[in-house]
Amino acid sequence: MIDLRSDTVTRPGAAMRAAMMDAPLGDDVFRDDPTVLALEARGAELLGKEAGLFIPTGTMANQIALRVHCRHGDEVVAHRRCHIFNYETGAAAALAGVQWRPIDSDDGSMSAQAVAAELRISQDTHVANTALLAFENTHNACGGTVLDQALLEAAVACAAAQGVPAHLDGARLANAAIASERDLAELAAPFATVSLCLSKGLGAPLGSLLCGDAQRIERALRLRKMYGGGMRQAGVVAAAGLYALNHHRERLAEDHRRASQMAEALARLPALRVEAPQTNLLFFELAADHPLSTDGFEAKLAQAGVLIHGSERRFRAVFHLDIDDDDLERALAAIQALL
Ligand SMILES: Cc1ncc(COP(=O)(O)O)c(C=O)c1O
Known part of the structure; x- marks a missing residue:
């Protein structure tokens, strides 16, 4: 079968399997699995962030990020067709307890003007407050589009001026980096947190990284345990992710x-x-x-x-x-x- 359903269907090749077999292991819930720690450090380095966290799936990474940034009843400004709200089984409502203010565009972009119109920071007790701006790059439902970095930076700056941080669903950020000939760190720079999937184009069997500043990632670590994402000898799969990051981007x-x-x-x-x-x-x-x-x-x-x-x-x-x-x-x- 020629399987074009998704880039998640890849199977680890011989070199990746060898890296998995040879990986030094520990118990990652005790934070002593050296391969997981190495993957997290490498991911954080590539994304230009202080810290990283290995998480079983992209969905869990995004949902933990929502919970890191928001309180129940908060609002998130995001594109109408983004994954985080449309294809994560309603988790944003069920787990983070947030509601959504959608922005429309054909290509997944959100301009500073569009974002400014949807931000709500108010003393009015009728109004939910915006706690987060969320982007997706590449944008899956809009066609695997690469977001215009200058446009995106302007929108993130507009939210930041109101004290609202931004999260990036970078499930396919490695594709965006290659297509735009920019570093991952440059694409990640405007964002307080970034999720990156190792199991899509990068070809690892599973896993995502959530990267950001040390304080937010510390909070994400607690949430990962709460959500059932604390894994033990996880180095056996983290090794595949590390191999993917080092060999499968170009x-x-x-x-x-x-x-x-x-x-x-x-x-x-x-x-x-x-x-x-x-x-x-x-x-x-x-x-x-x-x-x-x-x-x-x-x-x-x-x-x-x-x-x-x-x-x-x-x-x-x-x-x-x-x-x-x-x-x-x-x-x-x-x-x-x-x-
Ligand atoms: C843009 C985007 N974000 C997040 C995810 C979720 O990843 P996972 O399937 O690992 O939960 C996907 C999966 O297809 C995706 O396309």
Whole structure:
């Protein structure tokens, strides 16, 4: 099967598995697993933050961040289609007890003007107070888009002027760094906290990092235990994350190139409207008058050996470590044959 459903489907290769086998281990709840500590230090260094914390998933990292920054009843300003509110099972409401003030845009950006209009810092007892501004880079639902750094910095500065910090869901920040030819630390700089997934394009089997200043990460450590994310000999998987951080960032450019190549070829099919990809996520829409349904398109492609996921006629093909040029050609041929 050529699996284009997500960049989370990769399996660790031989060198990553060897790093896992050789990892020195301890008990990370006692904070004495040397491999976890090394991963956290390396993540913090790359993101230009004081401290890092290894967390089982991106969802847990984001949700802990909400809890670090907010009190129940607070408001968070974020993009309408962001992951932290739309695809984390309602955890923002259930666990952090926050409500959301959404901002719309086609590409996941939020301008300083738009943010200024939604910030609410008030003595009025009717009004919930804004405790956090949350960005997502790359922006998944908007097409794997890379946010304009200057625009983003202006918005974060506008919130900071009102005493409101910012969190970045950087699940795919490594993709944004490669696509924009900037350092991770530069992209992370405006934010008080940043989550980064090791299990997506970077290709580790699991894990995310939450990085920020020492005080907030200390608070996150307590919350990680509360949320059931304290792991014991976690170095065995942290080793994979460390390997991924050190060896799999530069190669993301290959995934971006393959996404662009497929986009160019698919754009020639009249039944499809293709969104130009900026990173490894390629979205395309099947014409409303085409006889295949969303499920039908997925099922036919699966019969041809290609897994792809869609919703309401919009499909996402994701390029990753386990997709090479041959897979790209075969997936393309299967879609062309089907349409
Ligand atoms: C932008 C974004 N943030 C967060 C997550 C959550 O990551 P996890 O699946 O590790 O919980 C995802 C997962 O797809 C994502 O795309």
